Structures are given as structure tokens and as C-alpha cells.
Amino acid sequence: MTQDPINDGNTPKQDGQPSTEEPIKAGGSSAVTQVEPDEGLKEMTLEMLPPLLREALSRAGWTSLMPVQAKSMPIIMGGHDLMVQSRTGSGKTGAFVLPILERIDPNLAATQALVLVPTRELARQVAHEAEVLVGDRARVVAVYGGVSFGKQVEGFKAGAHIVVGTPGRILDHLLRHNFNLQELRALIFDEADRMLSIGFYPDMKQVQRYMPKRRVNTFMFSATYPAFVMRLAGEFMHKPQMLSLSSKQVHVAEVQHVIYEVPRMGRERCLMRIIEVENPTSAFIFCNTKAQVEYVSTVLANFGYDADGLTGDLSQSKRESILDRVRAGSLRLLVSTDVAARGIDIPDLSHVIMYEPPEDPESYIHRAGRTGRAGASGEVITLVDVIQKLEMQRLAKRFTIDLVSRPLPTDETVRSVASERVTALLESTLRARPPLKQERMMRFMPLAQELGKNEEELAIIAMLLDDYYQQTLHSPPELPDIRQSTPRTEPVTGHEPASAREGDERKKRRRPRNRHKKSSGTDNRGSDA
CATH class of the missing domain: 3.40.50.300 (P-loop containing nucleotide triphosphate hydrolases)
Structure with a gap:
């Protein structure tokens, strides 16, 4: 069993309770190291993999690593946080499941990897691919909205090592204490741009409150990296590197x-x-x-x-x-x-x-x-x-x-997108509903059940959903504040960028303008404000 290189020795919170302190940010640093595929980065090959991962590839029927896997795995296995440009069908699920498979302790019945995805379809797809790769070594549970909690809770009780789900439903389970994140070793954002587009940012920030106080290795996969996705990285990741696979297929900061x-x-x-x-x-x-x-x-x-x-x-x-x-x-x-x-x-x-x-x-x-x-x-x-x-x-x-x-x-695509979005918004609204209002709405539960059973009355429910959804069209989804500092992209040369070294030297040589001026005692360099 390889030791998790990201644990800094801090004691995690107990009982899975949300932290009342400010959640851990990106280590006070917003620098992103750009890793280009043609810069001589050593790629992983099938022969270089340990037996455990070769067995996983064999179960999936893969005879070689896909480019996103070969290029990202050395960085991930080296313990670095990583942002990857990736399109659907690029093999990105294997890129993060294979490296974290080594970190999973099958004897520890706790969630050790959390994968956040934008839709229930993607949750099912990623969970299925992960199940094939991990085999009997780990248990995978998919959780998403629009279905009952029962089967998902059973999966947590059995000891879910890898949890794949939409941020809203993940938050629901955390609030109900169905599982906790205190043994978490890896956090993955899959299709981060779509999650933000749907409106999951507030839920993602709430999930962050349940994270351990120690750092957790974090990976982000996104087809595009607009400013608000870069800002999200700054809020969850520590000095991440960015891997650009092909500028002809995906685009970063352009x-x-x-x-x-x-x-x-x-x-x-x-x-x-x-x-x-x-x-x-x-x-x-x-x-x-x-x-x-x-x-x-x-x-x-x-x-x-x-x-x-x-x-x-x-x-x-x-x-x-x-x-x-x-x-x-x-x-x-x-x-x-x-x-x-x-x-x-x-x-x-x-x-x-x-x-x-x-x-x-x-x-x-x-x-x-x-x-x-x-x-x-x-x-x-x-x-x-x-x-x-x-x-x-x-x-x-x-x-x-x-x-x-x-x-x-x-x-069908439009219907699916609208359904995912309205489900996420309604579940978020329900979570924020005061207890007295939740009690008040219970009087309408029998009527809701009756309307749901009667096909002719379904139009009433559809009308209410449509009215609620139309209200959301007047305002964009809540996103990370891009006016705050966002990670900056720098080329990697195998050493610290010269500009950074020169800047540090200048800081050392620079004398304060007023040596007698008292400090205010406030340092906002690592602040999220």
C-alpha cells in the first residue's frame, strides 16, 4: 500500500461535521504550472505500471494507455494537483481511477475518493467504468438526484471506497450523515465547466466544508477553462499543474x-x-x-x-x-x-x-x-x-x-439539460428551506402523490416546474468570483520559472519605503476575500 503523499499530518475533523473554520484554499498560492505534451514530459507506459494497475487495464480490455492517461498519470502519481483539458471519450476516467486505485485501502470501509460530475448519466457512466477498473478491490457507489435515497444509503453502509455523484446529492447525503469525507484521499472534478454551468457552485462550496482539514489531492478535468473555472481551481487546489493535450480540440484561456x-x-x-x-x-x-x-x-x-x-x-x-x-x-x-x-x-x-x-x-x-x-x-x-x-x-x-x-x-438533449438543471436548483432550494416551512409543505404531500399517479394531472406538475425553471432564466448560475485572484499559467521547464526566482530576489533586496511604519497586522495574500 503506497502512502498518501498529500497528508500533511493535520488531524481531520471528527464525525464528518462541517468545519466552522474557513475551508482550506489553494495553499495561499494561485500559480498554475503549464505542462505541454511536447516538452519531453515522461509518459507512462503499460510496462511501467505496477501489477495492480496492469490487472485493472486487463479487466477493462485495454492493451495500451490512452494519451490523457499516459501523460497525466506520472503527474498524479507524483502527488501533484492537476488540471487537464479533456473532451468526452478521451479516457479521462481511467486517468484518475487508475492512480487512486493504489491509494485505496480495501480494509478501510470509508470514502477515500470523491468524484463530482454534472449529470446523473455521467455519474452512472463514470461509476460503471470505475467498477470495471477496480474489480473486487474497492466498492463504487453512484449518487445523483431524481431517485430515492434508499439504494444509495445501502451502498454507503456497505462501505463505499469511491463515491461518484452530482454535488447536490452528495451534499444531501453529507447533511444526513450517511457518509463522511474524513478518510478522503482524492477529490476529482469531472467536466467542471458543465457543473458550474448547471449551477452547482454553491453546493460544491458546501461540500468543501465537509472536507478534511488536511490537504487532499485534487484533479480537475474540463473541456474549457474560462475564468470562473480557473477561479474554482484556485479555491480547491494546491499549486496545480495544467496539462494541455491538444490545442486543436480543446482550448484554455483563449x-x-x-x-x-x-x-x-x-x-x-x-x-x-x-x-x-x-x-x-x-x-x-x-x-x-x-x-x-x-x-x-x-x-x-x-x-x-x-x-x-x-x-x-x-x-x-x-x-x-x-x-x-x-x-x-x-x-x-x-x-x-x-x-x-x-x-x-x-x-x-x-x-x-x-x-x-x-x-x-x-x-x-x-x-x-x-x-x-x-x-x-x-x-x-x-x-x-x-x-x-x-x-x-x-x-x-x-x-x-x-x-x-x-x-x-x-x-432530447434540451430536455435532459433542463431536467438536470431544475432538479439541482429545486434540491438546493429544499435544503435551504427553514424547518417551519418544511413542516408547512407536508400538508401538500398527499396531493403531490395523487397528482403524480394521475397521468392527466401531470400537466399541473409540469406547469409548476416550467414556471419555476423560467424564473431561473433571468439570472445566470452563481459562479466563482472571477474578480478575485485566479490561477495564472506559467510554462514549465523542469525548474522554478526564472521570473519567479527573479521576483523573489527582488523582494529580498527591496527595502521598505517607511521602516518606521507600523504593520496593520493584516495579510491578505492568502485570503479568499
């Missing part, structure tokens, strides 16, 4: 350019599907004409989105009212033409959406430049028909843009 091919008719409905799935925190939606602006903004507002349109025909008072909301960050979706948008800057804009490509290719660059500023990442989405797709491909070649084509979300 703008991702995406096209969706849509039919010529019904473009506005396609736009709503995309917004529903992407769930942007803030977006600029560009149209080529004033008529389009008025139509699109009206459709979005009628659907329930916090959207408004900006054209040159607006009165000065109306225009100023919209701009005030833009400056305050309280308007989520702004629809505009290029002319009307001149001089308007939305801070921390997460998305630029083009209802159709601009007539002038240069305008595309100007529109796209409104996101991904100050080192943060953003996304530029363009809706295209067949002919416009060809035009966009030529534009991408001219400006050397890596253009990603995505399939239009299906009705």
Missing part, C-alpha cells in the same frame, strides 16, 4: 470558435436550443439588421430569457436604461447590430453569438474580440446554413481560426 449548422427556417428556435444548452453567464447576440434585432430580442424575452434589443431607433432614455443594465452586469443577453453596439463593453463576457455571419469578414473579428479578454477564455458561436458554412470555413482559413463544428442540440 477564444473557442464554434459553428452550428441550422436550417434556413426556424433559426430563432435553434438559437434558443443553443442558449438553453450553453447557458451563458452573459452574451452579446449580433444580428445584421434592426428588424432581426427586434424579432430575436422579442422571441427570447417572450420565451422567458433576460434579453433586450439595442438599435439606433431607440429613444435616448430607453438606450440609457439598457446600457445601465449592461454596465451593472444585470442584463444577461443583449441583442444588437454592429452600429448600435459601438462603444459598448460588457466585462467578463462569456459568449458572443452571431445570429448569422456578418456580411463583412472583418466584422467577425471585431465581434469575436468582445470575449476572451484579459487572459480569460470565451466562446464565439455562429449560426450558419449550408452556404454560410462554406463562407465561414473560408473566413477561418483566412484568419487562421480553429473552427469547431457542433451538431445542433436535439429536443
Whole structure:
């Protein structure tokens, strides 16, 4: 059994109670070491693995390691926190299950690894893959909302070594004392960007209160790393390294350019599907004409989105009212033409959406430049028909843009995303409900059961869910405050970066300006405030 290299010897909290102290942050350091695949990083091979892990690969039917596994495992097994760019189907589950398998003590009936995922489907998928890899050495339990607690509680009672679940349901079990995290040795965020998009950030912070006081090795996997994901890393990780697998497939701290091919008719409905799935925190939606602006903004507002349109025909008072909301960050979706948008800057804009490509290719660059500023990442989405797709491909070649084509979300995809989001929000609301209100609502439990049994009455429940969900469309999900310090990316050379060494030397040589000035006794360098 290998010793957990992350335990710093501090005594963990007892009885799984949440800490009343400030949770451990990223060691007071926000530096992220960038690890590029072509920098000579020693990759793991099948032959280098210990027998325990080779047996796990054999159970899964793998004859070699996938790139994400070969490149990340040396870092993870070395005891470092790691952020990995990863797309679905890249083999990332094996990348974190295999290294932590060595750390699992099968004789200790306690949770030793926690995997947070955004959806119940992914929880089931990751749990299944983990079960295959660990075999009889460890017990894996998947927990997620929308189902009863019974079977999940039975899994905890049997001694769940690896728990995979959505943050909301994990928090529910912690609140009910069904399990605790005092023996935790590894924390994994799988698809971190999607978890934040759904609205799990408050639940993730609540789960953090139940973490041991000692440091826990943490790994983060995400397709993109916008500023709020980087901030999340700063709140949970200690001097993490970042592994970039392929800049052609995933992007870190830069703008991702995406096209969706849509039919010529019904473009506005396609736009709503995309917004529903992407769930942007803030977006600029560009149209080529004033008529389009008025139509699109009206459709979005009628659907329930916090959207408004900006054209040159607006009165000065109306225009100023919209701009005030833009400056305050309280308007989520702004629809505009290029002319009307001149001089308007939305801070921390997460998305630029083009209802159709601009007539002038240069305008595309100007529109796209409104996101991904100050080192943060953003996304530029363009809706295209067949002919416009060809035009966009030529534009991408001219400006050397890596253009990603995505399939239009299906009705089933939209239903699934909306269901996951509303379930997470409702469960969070229920957890925060005062005891007196919980007691009061019990009078409606028999009615809820009756409505659920009657197929004709299901429309009433659907209506209530829809009304609640529509209210959430007026505000973006709560996210880490990106105005706080976020991890910075630095190239790795095998030694401490020269800039860091030189900075330390300068600090040593620097004399205080006023040696007689008394210290305030406050040092906020490691503060999360």
C-alpha cells in the first residue's frame, strides 16, 4: 500500500461535521504550472505500471494507455494537483481511477475518493467504468438526484471506497450523515465547466466544508477553462499543474470558435436550443439588421430569457436604461447590430453569438474580440446554413481560426439539460428551506402523490416546474468570483520559472519605503476575500 503523499499530518475533523473554520484554499498560492505534451514530459507506459494497475487495464480490455492517461498519470502519481483539458471519450476516467486505485485501502470501509460530475448519466457512466477498473478491490457507489435515497444509503453502509455523484446529492447525503469525507484521499472534478454551468457552485462550496482539514489531492478535468473555472481551481487546489493535450480540440484561456449548422427556417428556435444548452453567464447576440434585432430580442424575452434589443431607433432614455443594465452586469443577453453596439463593453463576457455571419469578414473579428479578454477564455458561436458554412470555413482559413463544428442540440438533449438543471436548483432550494416551512409543505404531500399517479394531472406538475425553471432564466448560475485572484499559467521547464526566482530576489533586496511604519497586522495574500 503506497502512502498518501498529500497528508500533511493535520488531524481531520471528527464525525464528518462541517468545519466552522474557513475551508482550506489553494495553499495561499494561485500559480498554475503549464505542462505541454511536447516538452519531453515522461509518459507512462503499460510496462511501467505496477501489477495492480496492469490487472485493472486487463479487466477493462485495454492493451495500451490512452494519451490523457499516459501523460497525466506520472503527474498524479507524483502527488501533484492537476488540471487537464479533456473532451468526452478521451479516457479521462481511467486517468484518475487508475492512480487512486493504489491509494485505496480495501480494509478501510470509508470514502477515500470523491468524484463530482454534472449529470446523473455521467455519474452512472463514470461509476460503471470505475467498477470495471477496480474489480473486487474497492466498492463504487453512484449518487445523483431524481431517485430515492434508499439504494444509495445501502451502498454507503456497505462501505463505499469511491463515491461518484452530482454535488447536490452528495451534499444531501453529507447533511444526513450517511457518509463522511474524513478518510478522503482524492477529490476529482469531472467536466467542471458543465457543473458550474448547471449551477452547482454553491453546493460544491458546501461540500468543501465537509472536507478534511488536511490537504487532499485534487484533479480537475474540463473541456474549457474560462475564468470562473480557473477561479474554482484556485479555491480547491494546491499549486496545480495544467496539462494541455491538444490545442486543436480543446482550448484554455483563449477564444473557442464554434459553428452550428441550422436550417434556413426556424433559426430563432435553434438559437434558443443553443442558449438553453450553453447557458451563458452573459452574451452579446449580433444580428445584421434592426428588424432581426427586434424579432430575436422579442422571441427570447417572450420565451422567458433576460434579453433586450439595442438599435439606433431607440429613444435616448430607453438606450440609457439598457446600457445601465449592461454596465451593472444585470442584463444577461443583449441583442444588437454592429452600429448600435459601438462603444459598448460588457466585462467578463462569456459568449458572443452571431445570429448569422456578418456580411463583412472583418466584422467577425471585431465581434469575436468582445470575449476572451484579459487572459480569460470565451466562446464565439455562429449560426450558419449550408452556404454560410462554406463562407465561414473560408473566413477561418483566412484568419487562421480553429473552427469547431457542433451538431445542433436535439429536443432530447434540451430536455435532459433542463431536467438536470431544475432538479439541482429545486434540491438546493429544499435544503435551504427553514424547518417551519418544511413542516408547512407536508400538508401538500398527499396531493403531490395523487397528482403524480394521475397521468392527466401531470400537466399541473409540469406547469409548476416550467414556471419555476423560467424564473431561473433571468439570472445566470452563481459562479466563482472571477474578480478575485485566479490561477495564472506559467510554462514549465523542469525548474522554478526564472521570473519567479527573479521576483523573489527582488523582494529580498527591496527595502521598505517607511521602516518606521507600523504593520496593520493584516495579510491578505492568502485570503479568499
